[in-house]
Every structure is written in C-alpha cells, then in structure tokens.
Amino acid sequence: MAWWQWVVDVAGAILILILLYGLALVIRRRVITRNHGTIELSHRVRPSGDGRGWVLGVGRYSGERLEWFRLFSLSPRPKKVWAREALSYDGRRAPLGVEQMSLYPDHVVIVCQSADGEVELALGAASLTGFQSWLEASPPGTDWDR
Structure with missing residues (x-):
C-alpha cells in the first residue's frame, strides 16, 4: 500500500x-x-484571582442534591454533588474580564458556601431564580435557625 x-x-x-x-x-x-430538571451550570474548579478555572457543565436537581456534570465528559456519574442542607447562597456578580469569554453570554456568577468551602457557579438569571427557590424549599422539619 x-x-x-x-x-x-x-x-x-x-x-x-x-x-x-x-x-x-x-x-x-x-x-x-x-428524568430530572437540568440547567446549564458552569463550575469554577480552580479558584484563582485571574478569572480562569471555569468548566462548562450541566446541573441536575436530584431530590436533596445538586449534581454537576462536565459538558465534554463521557462519564455518566456527576463530577460534583452538593447537598441542599450544606449549601448556602452568598451573592452574585457579573462575569469579569476573562470570565466573559469563558462562560455563556447571559450567565451570572454566584458564590455559595458548602461544607468544603466556597463554591463559585455560573448560571442564567432564570436558572438562578430556580436555584434560589430550590435552596429555600427545604423539607419540613429543617432547622431554620441554622
């Protein structure tokens, strides 16, 4: 040949x-x-001050958990999982500098606290409203004084 x-x-x-x-x-x-509600959800896997470390993905609400899947992975399992009771919303901001090119155009960056420390996520405004509702909709018997 x-x-x-x-x-x-x-x-x-x-x-x-x-x-x-x-x-x-x-x-x-x-x-x-x-079978579940999903959203476009980016996660900052390497926190740094220069706007890098963002990975595009898909978030899925699964009962009391928020599961995050990498967009370009073939794994059927979530890469990160956050329990609702261990996650608290701290605020939001617009993407800055390099982040504007790394994230979807209409997404905002939110900062949350979890058992593992600070978590930065990026999602659309409508998805943010749903995320906040999901956080507040804890089941009966939840400790509201936390």
Whole structure:
C-alpha cells in the first residue's frame, strides 16, 4: 500500500472516532436530562484571582442534591454533588474580564458556601431564580435557625 493510502486511512479513522465521541456526548446529555430538571451550570474548579478555572457543565436537581456534570465528559456519574442542607447562597456578580469569554453570554456568577468551602457557579438569571427557590424549599422539619 502506498504512503498516501495510509494517510487517508488514518485520517478516516480519526474522523470516525471524532464522530463517535460527538454521538456519545449527545446520548449522554439525553440520558442525564431525561428524568430530572437540568440547567446549564458552569463550575469554577480552580479558584484563582485571574478569572480562569471555569468548566462548562450541566446541573441536575436530584431530590436533596445538586449534581454537576462536565459538558465534554463521557462519564455518566456527576463530577460534583452538593447537598441542599450544606449549601448556602452568598451573592452574585457579573462575569469579569476573562470570565466573559469563558462562560455563556447571559450567565451570572454566584458564590455559595458548602461544607468544603466556597463554591463559585455560573448560571442564567432564570436558572438562578430556580436555584434560589430550590435552596429555600427545604423539607419540613429543617432547622431554620441554622
């Protein structure tokens, strides 16, 4: 076989792998969003002062938990999970500097406190209203003096 035929075969194999990866991402997203309320939710995995460290993802409300899935991962399991009773909302701000290019255009950055420390998330204004409602809608018997 000539060298150019090897190049064409390798290029074809790479193209098929890319298409299969894309198809797997679409199927995974459908499975994640099928039975639960989901939102576009970015998470700052590496807190730093320069606006970097944001990873795009999907958030899913699952009972008393907020689950976060990376957007370009094939894993069916959430990368992060926050329990409602351990999460408190501290405030919001507009994306600054580099964050404006890293996040979706209409998203705002919110700061929450969890058992693991400060958590920064980015979501749309309508999703923020739903998030705040979800936090406040604790089940009966919750300690409101916390």
